[in-house]
Structures are given as structure tokens and as C-alpha cells.
Amino acid sequence: MIAKVIVDVPSRQTDRPFDYKVPEAIEDWIEVGSRVGVPFGGRVLQGFVVGLSETATVDSSKLKAVAELLDPVPPLLPDMVELSEWLCAKYCCSRTQALGVMIPAALKGKEERYIGIEEDVETVLLPEALKEEIRENGGWIKLERLLRSFPEHAGSVKEGLRSGMLAVRSSIKDRLAVRTVLTVFPLEDTVAMAAAKQAMPRSAAKQITVLEHLLEHPYPVAMAQLAKELSVAVSTIRALEKKELLSIREVEKERDPYGDRSYERTVPLALTKEQEAVYSRIADVIRSEHHFTMLLHGVTGSGKTEVYLQSIQYCLEQGKQAIVLVPEISLTPQMVERFKGRFGTAVAVLHSRLSDGERYDEWRKIRSGRAVVAIGARSAIFAPFRHIGLIIIDEEHESSYKQEESPKYHARDVAVRRAKQHGAAVVLGSATPSLESFAAASRDMPPGAPSPLLPMPSRVSGRPLPEVEVVDMRSELRDGNRSMFSRKLHGELLRRLERGEQSVLLLNRRGYSTFVMCRSCGYTAACPHCDISLTYHQKTRLVRCHYCGHAEAAPGQCPSCESEHIRYFGTGTQKVEEELAKLFPGIRVIRMDVDTTSGKHAHERLLSQFGERKADVLLGTQMVAKGLDFPYVTLVGVIAADTSLNLPDFRAAERTFQLLTQVAGRAGRHHLEGEVIIQTYSPEHYAIAKSQQHDYAGFVREELRHRSVMAYPPYCRLALVLMSHEQLPAVIAASDRFAAEIRELAQHEGVLVPLSSGRPRAVEVLGPVASSIARMKDRYRFQCVIKYRGSVDVSGMVQRVLQSLLKETAHRGVQFSVDVDPQVII
Numbered sequence: 001m002i003a004k005v006i007v008d009v010p011s012r013q014t015d016r017p018f019d020y021k022v023p024e025a026i027e028d029w030i031e032v033g034s035r036v037g038v039p040f041g042g043r044v045l046q047g048f049v050v051g052l053s054e055t056a057t058v059d060s061s062k063l064k065a066v067a068e069l070l071d072p073v074p075p076l077l078p079d080m081v082e083l084s085e086w087l088c089a090k091y092c093c094s095r096t097q098a099l100g101v102m103i104p105a106a107l108k109g110k111e112e113r114y115i116g117i118e119e120d121v122e123t124v125l126l127p128e129a130l131k132e133e134i135r136e137n138g139g140w141i142k143l144e145r146l147l148r149s150f151p152e153h154a155g156s157v158k159e160g161l162r163s164g165m166l167a168v169r170s171s172i173k174d175r176l177a178v179r180t181v182l183t184v185f186p187l188e189d190t191v192a193m194a195a196a197k198q199a200m201p202r203s204a205a206k207q208i209t210v211l212e213h214l215l216e217h218p219y220p221v222a223m224a225q226l227a228k229e230l231s232v233a234v235s236t237i238r239a240l241e242k243k244e245l246l247s248i249r250e251v252e253k254e255r256d257p258y259g260d261r262s263y264e265r266t267v268p269l270a271l272t273k274e275q276e277a278v279y280s281r282i283a284d285v286i287r288s289e290h291h292f293t294m295l296l297h298g299v300t301g302s303g304k305t306e307v308y309l310q311s312i313q314y315c316l317e318q319g320k321q322a323i324v325l326v327p328e329i330s331l332t333p334q335m336v337e338r339f340k341g342r343f344g345t346a347v348a349v350l351h352s353r354l355s356d357g358e359r360y361d362e363w364r365k366i367r368s369g370r371a372v373v374a375i376g377a378r379s380a381i382f383a384p385f386r387h388i389g390l391i392i393i394d395e396e397h398e399s400s401y402k403q404e405e406s407p408k409y410h411a412r413d414v415a416v417r418r419a420k421q422h423g424a425a426v427v428l429g430s431a432t433p434s435l436e437s438f439a440a441a442s443r444d445m446p447p448g449a450p451s452p453l454l455p456m457p458s459r460v461s462g463r464p465l466p467e468v469e470v471v472d473m474r475s476e477l478r479d480g481n482r483s484m485f486s487r488k489l490h491g492e493l494l495r496r497l498e499r500g501e502q503s504v505l506l507l508n509r510r511g512y513s514t515f516v517m518c519r520s521c522g523y524t525a526a527c528p529h530c531d532i533s534l535t536y537h538q539k540t541r542l543v544r545c546h547y548c549g550h551a552e553a554a555p556g557q558c559p560s561c562e563s564e565h566i567r568y569f570g571t572g573t574q575k576v577e578e579e580l581a582k583l584f585p586g587i588r589v590i591r592m593d594v595d596t597t598s599g600k601h602a603h604e605r606l607l608s609q610f611g612e613r614k615a616d617v618l619l620g621t622q623m624v625a626k627g628l629d630f631p632y633v634t635l636v637g638v639i640a641a642d643t644s645l646n647l648p649d650f651r652a653a654e655r656t657f658q659l660l661t662q663v664a665g666r667a668g669r670h671h672l673e674g675e676v677i678i679q680t681y682s683p684e685h686y687a688i689a690k691s692q693q694h695d696y697a698g699f700v701r702e703e704l705r706h707r708s709v710m711a712y713p714p715y716c717r718l719a720l721v722l723m724s725h726e727q728l729p730a731v732i733a734a735s736d737r738f739a740a741e742i743r744e745l746a747q748h749e750g751v752l753v754p755l756s757s758g759r760p761r762a763v764e765v766l767g768p769v770a771s772s773i774a775r776m777k778d779r780y781r782f783q784c785v786i787k788y789r790g791s792v793d794v795s796g797m798v799q800r801v802l803q804s805l806l807k808e809t810a811h812r813g814v815q816f817s818v819d820v821d822p823q824v825i826i
Ligand code: ADP
Pocket: 269, 270, 271, 272, 275, 298, 299, 300, 301, 302, 303, 304, 305, 306, 460, 461, 629
């Protein structure tokens, strides 16, 4: 038997399956998806079996054998191995990256080397101490440990290995061991135990205590706990083990990050008519076992989550499993509680704040079938279920579903692909669907076929959506108000304070202020490694680069002209916090942004404080816009809607509309009426006007018109190819070559025509141009944007061009990064 193995080496040349012989001993165990250790270039490396066959591609007598099988149960299922191929083809990543993204970090094993003494070889030249140490360790000892214990013999070890007196054996060790606890198991035969107790001499009082306890509580118990509870020594328990009156075994222990909490069980609510209609459509698709993607377009507060819960329930009743994706920042305790409350321990939760160990344990719950619902951020889409019936993506428009490093996958597209493999239903839910999803769901369907669009236009509570007022900050300025708060917002905040109600303030920008500038000479503090200005952080009095992390002390005077008139421009959350304290003495503010939520449970803690009404205002970046449900929030204020509107990205208007709609949805969700105030310098912009009117359809019409004229998605697709090098000429040469070659290839295939031509298959190549951040981390950056339409395999074309380009020595050192369907173009 031959195993085809993708070996974990980060090199393009080796990114293909290699053949290995399968030793007979593991033939019955090895499967597609198994993780193995294989000899590779003189070492033992980790790899994944992507195929098994009877025949090798090369002379099989020369093949090396698989060195070890790393897990009794393969971590990957065959359909995931297939999915990894699709990931490579679609997102231009390596097989190693594609497989790596599917498994928890704990399974990315490292090589370990062990040293032993070679048999039948004269070893008299080896120091006695070394040989003794190795023998005492059962013949093999970790190289590291040997060198640490005998630093003075490092030379002898080296010589021993060179001359063949010492042997080396490699193995893969997981980054993380399964945690085990020593557990005491009482005898099943309690009669025998009782009899033994009777027969014990009085001097064995401690042992008698233990037996008495176990007779009363005949269950397995952690040894440490038992010893502590009864104030006996571990040796006492061991003594009973020797007498075979109990047994002690190691038991795998799971780190359950939610284990210390209990969740009140909830029961399904009676659905509203709107919810019922949507639910039965989803149930139909699950039952049909034919993949179908639906878009649940429900306004904020329309009760989407209850629909998710009952659809999952249905899915589980069909004997299938369900995956729920939520954006990382809305994976709040509130959200987890709703799922744990309904499905209890059958839920595995995967989010980025878990330690590697906790993540691994949640993952194992899924792999072993003990969990049947996985809820998590982006990467939970790779939950290793066998029979997926339903995949839900909540807030499907969120850009965090796109991974920014390789493989640059979009969880939505992976979801559709997995659902196809499993015959599962996909439900994309949002109050403000992405234009891509909305366009796809609104497409013409064959007559009689059900529409993929599932609307829920009203709130469960029957409450209207909150009143939204737009304040023109230009007229505030004209009237002499220079504060960051309009008179309206100021007045309403005051009223909330008086009434003891709560407010949410959104500022889409972190830090104290955006940039530091000298008013005398115009100097701005910029990162020495990136073409980007530095951000001032007041707490630490540092200026920091948000791209590379470079930090330096904030200048007290201008480094360029030595003027004292150095000023901090822009408004950040910290500055708003200060202003609030000045304007409303005694106000209690919770600030939530990247800087205050870096700790493991910080996010959670801040929100529960706000929930307990320990603060009047929750101030923050977009984190405060998502998914929160607090009954006493009656005011939502947006300090400056323009910040996201002015970003140089074709999705700026869409992002702004989504953000405003989301944050407005936080107000008046329960019995108290809500109000929303949006401050802006461009009140006439349709993204702002339409969000004021809660008019999603109107916004989409306007935005689609722009996208159509400019030929942007959903009217075409994009691929972004970014090239970087330390030397400017090198990156210019490479990017020119790339653009020329890709045009030539498209020409050759007859698809190099403008999108405006109306041809069904079309490719346009824009650039190369310098990226908007033209230098980052000391590398110059150039990019090409490829726009295309129709069934053109642009990923394949890009890969072909890159492969030939990278072979040329002239372009050595150029780094390429390919982003298919990019979410951000910078
Ligand atoms: P969305 O996710 O669409 O913004 P939620 O799922 O948070 O809305 O629902 C809003 C509120 O309505 C929640 O407090 C939820 O418990 C409640 N709710 C949802 N469905 C029902 C129902 N059928 N009957 C009563 N209350 C409901």
C-alpha cells in the first residue's frame, strides 16, 4: 500500500503529494485524512495522507516508509481533504496551508529528536556519564535534554553521531498533550470492599476512611480531590490500589471554558407567522438533503436567532449536525448562552480567545461526535462533522468572514462548498445583506422553484424601528459649536442621564487621535517602515503604527522645525471619553475598543458591567454595533458617520450603511422606545439618508447603480495580486512582467475584453500601480487588480503566471500575495 502525503514544509516546490510505503502494522489504521510522521530530507516531518493506492508514481522499491501514524482516529475526514484541493484552486494557496487551516493549532506537531546508543558498535570513546544517562532513560533520550544535562559533552555527542556510535530517532510531538487526571475507581464489587474494610486492622484508620467514603460514594473521583477531601496522603490511596481494593487510572480531562457555568434551559418559543414561514422553508431544504443556499433578510429584532435555534433542532432530529458562524465580536456570552441554553453540552464553542488547549478540546468534542452543534467564528466552518445538515452564517455581510492571511478564504464560499458535499442547507442571515448575497438571492428562478430569499420585515415585539435623526455637523460649526457633540446629541445624552437610561456611542476609530501634526511646518509623524501616519495613544503616550506595530514616544515638540505647536488631530475613542467626562461630570463610561479588550475576558466583563447598569454610556468602535441586546439602551449616537464613508474602498458606502443600521438596531429593543442620532458632514449621502429611513431596498438600488457604472462586484469579480520587495526597481520590474503575462494569457484565451463590452466572459487587468500603502515593513508594494466575469479561471491563470515568474532569477526575493474576492483593497 502506498500513501500520498502532503508534507508540512512551507515551500512552493514541495507543495505536492509524495509517495510513502505503508508499513503493514498500520495498514488497517491509515486512512485518507490521517496525520503521519514521514522521513523528509533527513528529518521526520508531519504530513497528511491525501490518498492511498496500490501503485506508486515512481519505483516503489526506492520509497521510504511512513515513520509513524500520529493519531488513532484521523483528524481530517476524506471530504475535507477534497475541500482542501478546492481551497488551493480557488484561493491560490498551498496544500499545506489549506490543510493547516482545518485543524487546531495543537495538532501542528513538531519534530523531536531522540538519541540512543548504536548496537554492536565500539562505544568506548563515549563519556561514561552520557551512556549511563541514556541507558537509565530506557535507551533513548531527547537530544535537547541530553545537551542541557551535559553541556560539557556537546562535542562528544556530535562526534558520536558523526561516527555512528550514537543513533538518532525522530518523532513528531503534538504541541499539546491531552490533559489527564489520575482518577480513583472503586471496586465494582462493593461486598468485597466492605469485607476488606471489616478485616482491616485499626492501625489502618486512614485506609478505612477512604474505603468508607468510596462505599458511600461508589463513583470515580479525581485522586487529588479525594486525598484533599479526606485529608489522607496519596500514598494511602496507593496502598489500597496495591491491595486491589480500588484502581487508579489516567482519565482524559477536557478544558471546558464554559464548564464552570450553568445555563438555564430554554424551550422553543411559539414562532410568529413570519418566523414560521422561514422556518418551514429551511426545514424543507434540510429534509430534501439537496444543497440550497438561502438568504434570511430580517430587520434587527425580527427574531432571527429563534429561527436559527429551531432550524438546528430540526436538523438534529434528522440525525445531522449543524454549524453556526457568527462574527468574532458578536460571539458574546449572550450569544453563547442562547445556544447552550437550548442545546446544552451538545454545543461546541470555537472562538479566538480560547487557549490552544481549550480549542483542541472543543474540536475533539466535535470530532468524536459528542458535540453536534458547533458555534464559532470564521474557522468553525471547518468543524469536522460527518453529516452536516445545516450551516448558518449570521451577519453574513461581515468582512471578518474573510481571512486576511493565506489561505485567504471567505467562510461564506467555503460554507456553500461544504454544503454541496453534504447536501446541506445554508442560511445566510442579516439585516443588511452584502450586495453580493442579495444579488445572488434575487436572481431569476425557474418557474415554480422556491425563492432563496427569506424576508422577515417586522420586529417580534411589534415595535417600530427606532426614529433616526441626522445632524449636519457643518451647521453646528457655523453656529459656533466646536465640540464633537452636536447640541441635539448633548441634550439627549443629558436626558438619558436624568432618566437613568443607557446610551451607546459609536466612533469608528480607535486611539486617542488619528495623527500627530505640526501646525507650524506641517510635519506629520509617520512610521519609518511603512508609508502611513502614526496613531497617538494617550495612556502610554506613544505613537504607534497599526500596520507593523512600531511604537515611539509622542513628540513634545516638532522633530522637524522644533516648534512647540504640535497638535493631535482627529477624534478617537479616548478623546471622546475625556470630552464626556468634561461635559457631564460624574458620568460613568465604559470604553470598548481594541485597546481595552485585549485581555481574555475583557470584552465579556465590560459588557456584563454595562448590562448590570454600572455605566451610563457604552462608548466604542464597531464592537458596540453588533448583536447587543440591552433593554435600557434608549439612545444610540454616532459621533462621525463620515469616517467610514471616506475610506478609499468601493464598499465604503455599503459598510457605512451596514454599520449605521446595525448600531441603530441596538436602541429600543424592548419596552422602552429608542432613538438614534447620527452626526455627519455629508447628510445628503444616500448611505446616510437611506439608513435614516431604514430603507435597505432603496440603498441597494442606488448602490447597485454605482457598482454597475464602475464595474464592481456584484457585476464582476475581483482578484488582487500584490507584489513586494525591499528594492523599488525589483518590484516594478516584477509587477510589469506579471501584468504583461496575465494580459497575454487572457488574450490568448480570447477573454481580454472590457467588461463594458457585455461579453459573458471578460477579463480586465488594472495596473500595476503602487498600493495605497506604498511601503510596509520596509518593503515596496505594487499591485494589479483583475476584474472578471463569467466562467473564467482567473485563479488558475494567476497561478500559472506566478509559477513561471518565480522560476526566473531576476525576480528572486519578490513576494507575491494573491487575494481572490478581496474584502479590502489597500
Ligand atoms: P435578531 O437576531 O433578528 O435581531 P433576536 O433573535 O435577537 O432578533 O430577537 C429579538 C428578541 O425577540 C429576543 O429578545 C428574542 O428572545 C425575542 N423573540 C424572538 N422570537 C420570538 C417569538 N417567536 N416570541 C417571542 N419572543 C421572541
